Amino acid sequence: MKVKRIVANLAVTDPAQAERFYGKALGLDLLMDHGWIATYGSDAKMSVQLSVATEGGSGTPVPDLSIEVDDLDAALARLHAGGFAIEYGPATEPWGVRRFYVRDPFGKLVNVLAHV
Numbered sequence: 187m188k189v190k191r192i193v194a195n196l197a198v199t200d201p202a203q204a205e206r207f208y209g210k211a212l213g214l215d216l217l218m219d220h221g222w223i224a225t226y227g228s229d230a231k232m233s234v235q236l237s238v239a240t241e242g243g244s245g246t247p248v249p250d251l252s253i254e255v256d257d258l259d260a261a262l263a264r265l266h267a268g269g270f271a272i273e274y275g276p277a278t279e280p281w282g283v284r285r286f287y288v289r290d291p292f293g294k295l296v297n298v299l300a301h302v
Contacts, residue, residue, distance in 0.1 A: 192234050193225070194251055196294055203291040211268040212253065212261065212298075242287075242297065246274055249287060249297035258284050258300040265298070278302060 198204070201224040208214045214226035239248045255261045262276060265288055273295070275286030285299035 189234050192236055196250070196290075196292060198292045206268060207265075207270065207290045211264045211270065212255075213264070243281065244277065244279055246287065247295060250294040251290075252297040252299060254299050254301070256300065258286070258298065261298050262286060 201219075201222065204224055204226065205216070208226040209216055214228060216224060217227045218225040237252065242248045258276060262272070265272070270288050270290075273287040273289060276284060277286070278284045282302055283299045284302050285297055288296050288298060290296055
C-alpha cells in the first residue's frame with residue numbers, strides 16, 4: 187500500500203470564503219465544489235507529508251497548515267493586497283526556510299514558507 191494523497195480538512199461555516207485566501211491570494215485552483223465542501227489544490231506534483239509538533243519553531247505556535255511557495259515575496263504581496271494581516275515574519279529561520287504566519291478567513295494559522 188502507498189499513500190497517494192493527504193488532504194487537510196478544515197471545519198468552517200462558509201466554504202465560499204476560502205476563495206479570497208486560497209484561490210485569489212495563494213493562487214490555488216478550485217478542484218471541487220459541492221457547496222458544503224470546496225477543495226483547492228494544484229496540478230503540480232506535491233510531496234505527501236504530515237507534521238506533528240509541540241511548537242512552530244522559534245517560539246511560535248504550531249500552525250494549522252504549512253504551504254510552501256516558490257516565491258515568498260510574491261505570496262506576501264498577494265496576501266497584503268488581499269487585506270490579510272501577517273502575524274509573524276517574514277523571518278529566515280536557522281533550519282533553512284524563510285516564512286511568515288497569516289490567518290485565513292476562518293482563523294486558521296497558516297505558515298507560508300520557501301526554502302532558502
